Amino acid sequence: MLLRLAYLGVTNAFAMLRLLPMTDRDKDAEILALRHQVTVLERQLGKDRIRFTPSDRAFLAALLHRLPLHVLRKLRLLVRPDTVLRWHRNLVKRRHAASCRPKRLGRPRTVHSIRILVLRLVKENPSWGYRRLHGELLVLGVKVGASTVWEILKEAGIDPAPERNSSTWTGFLRSQADALLACDFMETVTLSGVRMYVLVVIEHGSRRIRVLGATTHPSASWVAQAAKNLVMDLEDLGCRARFMIRDRTASSPPSSMPYSRTQESTSSSAASRCQG
Template sequence: MRLLVRPDTVLRWHRDLVARRHAARSWPKRPGRPRTVRSIRALVLRLAAENPAWGYRRLHSELLVLGVKVAASTVWEILKEAGIPPAPERTSSTWANCLRSQADALLACDFFETVTLSGARLHVLAVIEHTNRRIRILGATAHPTASWVTQAAKNLAMDLEDAGRRARYMIRDRDGKFSELFDAVLKDAEIQVVFGGVRIPRMNSLMERWIQTCRRELLDRTLIWDQRHLLHALREFEKFYNDHRPHQGIANARPLCALPRPIDNPKQIARLDIRRTDRLGGLLHGYQHVA
């Protein structure tokens, strides 16, 4: 019989085996560092998301203030495992973040067109508030002259003053219908005009989105007879939009009405009595509890 290994090799294997067994008995295995509690990991990720300029050491300091004792290296590892880059790479601004941070001071306006049954083309001017999505119909006309647009700006400035709204910026496109007097009126009201980019509708996305909603829910379902009929329909839709229609962009609240407290009483849920209110002959439906 021929052996494939030499005697020295077998003896070396035996010595290694004895040494490993001796080491295992002499040095008990120490447990590794336990995994960070899930709630702490979630808190670290939340703080990082809400504060892009905070590095791991700033996050670590905030945790200590909250009474959460973890190592700074642990915070760094949590961010690394989640794929969150260092603070300098997270602080780059986007248009969405910029507009969201300035929502309380932002207005946006735009013109859109509709056609009556007789073929007359009417131009509608509307303004939306970014912070609460409130819409304001400034008017509709077949001839948006400089004087008409200027008067619409004056009416807007007075409405904002009466409502106690302190807007600082107005986003608009470079449409020739907006005259220099329009911008001058807003400037007197301490509202700075911000121009959108050429053929970049996303820079005025809230206004563009509302125009789509107005067309889909009102104008595409209504035969407009004349300017008077159009203004009536737009006023009704404005009231419906501001008072009844929920908006996902503001957590399903309404522009002029906050969300009510949820009904958690089983008896009240069992006795739900909901009444429907109609606008424009049943084109728009609103719902509310019967008193």
């Protein structure tokens, strides 16, 4: 509406400049011609009403409200003079209401992009609390208060309590899956009736199973050689595994995992059981 009103003001200003070199006789002739055209338009429309846009109403009200009512009644208008005055009163009311409208109280709402970022971080890191999230946002250059992060999590139905920072053994294993390997022996009997012990390893990150070898007598030296072969294969593949989980139960064959890398890698055993 404001753009349309500005356009009407500019075009009519140029129209007034066009009237300056005209004589009074020429102006009277143009006025009579315009009045006659209004009469023809009313005759053709009949009972149909002409619809004015809000910008048209505002322009006519601003242009004609200074004229006395008896002068307005003498003009050849498409609407009644009372209608023009009503348009002007409504225009003044809207302007007054806009200037007196109270400002919004309280803090402004958090920027939508920050809310999306907080929810994305907590989705990718479910163990983080609101203080950890607040610290990560500061690292990213996003300046927002810790209480704001708390409110975002509460509004999204996510518990922002600090207890969420404590991790369980299951959560630790899931987050460190790429660095974990697990090994165990599997027994099988061949068609000839010979009992074989198969050493298998699982990569927790990809769930890939590796068969390191099979033997009837899993000695310590045999297991050590199989472990060396595994380490060389993992180095060639660029694997990031750093820990090995092995079985220590009595059901395992009489051998252990004596091989551990001293320089190239770190090996760690846990008391957890990994079934083959």
